[in-house]
Amino acid sequence: MARRKIVAGNWKMNQTPSQAVKLVEMLKPLVASDEVDVVFCVPAIDIISVVEACKGSNIKVGAENMYFEESGAYTGEISPAMLTDAGVEYVVLGHSERREYFAETDLTVNKKMHKAFEHGITPIMCCGETLEQREQGVTMDFIRQQVKVGFLGITAEQAQKAVIAYEPIWAIGTGKTATTEQAEEVCAGIRQCIREMYDDATAEAIRIQYGGSVNGGNAAELFAQADIDGGLVGGASLKEEFGKIVNYR
Numbered sequence: 729m730a731r732r733k734i735v736a737g738n739w740k741m742n743q744t745p746s747q748a749v750k751l752v753e754m755l756k757p758l759v760a761s762d763e764v765d766v767v768f769c770v771p772a773i774d775i776i777s778v779v780e781a782c783k784g785s786n787i788k789v790g791a792e793n794m795y796f797e798e799s800g801a802y803t804g805e806i807s808p809a810m811l812t813d814a815g816v817e818y819v820v821l822g823h824s825e826r827r828e829y830f831a832e833t834d835l836t837v838n839k840k841m842h843k844a845f846e847h848g849i850t851p852i853m854c855c856g857e858t859l860e861q862r863e864q865g866v867t868m869d870f871i872r873q874q875v876k877v878g879f880l881g882i883t884a885e886q887a888q889k890a891v892i893a894y895e896p897i898w899a900i901g902t903g904k905t906a907t908t909e910q911a912e913e914v915c916a917g918i919r920q921c922i923r924e925m926y927d928d929a930t931a932e933a934i935r936i937q938y939g940g941s942v943n944g945g946n947a948a949e950l951f952a953q954a955d956i957d958g959g960l961v962g963g964a965s966l967k968e969e970f971g972k973i974v975n976y977r
């Protein structure tokens with residue numbers, strides 16, 4: 729069965745709640761699509777206004793992070809139940825910026841993966857190598873480790889619903905996109921890793937996105953690859969161009 733493409737915007741730390749509503753209103757007609765799942769992953773404070781603004785459209789709302797405890801003395805954190813109650817269906821976990829600036833590790837990502845599934849939230853788990861790792865030829869070893877630890881204890885049934893975003897760190901926000909061949913090679917390698925950890929059915933069902941300077945000009949070629957099931961898009965998700973990426977065909 730063909731996998732349905734999924735294109736998610738990662739707004740990062742951009743858009744106040746009132747700006748967010750204006751952006752949704754601008755993008756809504758441009759990202760209308762029956763063929764592709766469209767997700768806006770937005771800052772926590774924007775979630776309520778974005779969910780409201782997206783009502784009646786094809787857009788699903790995601791968070792950019794989430795904590796792995798249910799509730800309690802974790803000042804400043806957001807729980808999975810808070811997200812689902814607000815209407816969130818997806819959560820980005822382990823983005824390289826969270827790994828770099830907020831001490832996120834494969835193990836904390838794994839705890840969050842479990843919590844997301846417990847609450848019926850679809851995780852978009854990010855992985856990706858630095859330029860140094862690519863130059864040293866250890867890209868696939870590093871990413872296999874991120875995937876193996878991230879999915880520790882996750883069942884095949886859960887894994888089939890997950891999304892993995894392959895985002896080479898050197899391509900994020902730099903305007904430097906991985907070549908189609910580089911992106912496909914790693915996404916195929918991730919699928920093979922899932923096959924080894926689970927089975928063929930899980931490897932064929934799981935969706936793997938490419939992220940890293942995706943734009944209106946390169947989306948069609950990237951998304952046409954056998955193992956690339958859409959994109960996680962940063963900068964271009966805040967512009968009209970996001971409509972071109974969603975409707976890349």
Ligand code: PEP
Pocket residue numbers: 738740895899900901902903939940941942960961962963964
């Ligand atoms: C991202 O934030 O996940 C990302 C891929 O950013 P950009 O598209 O701006 O490179």
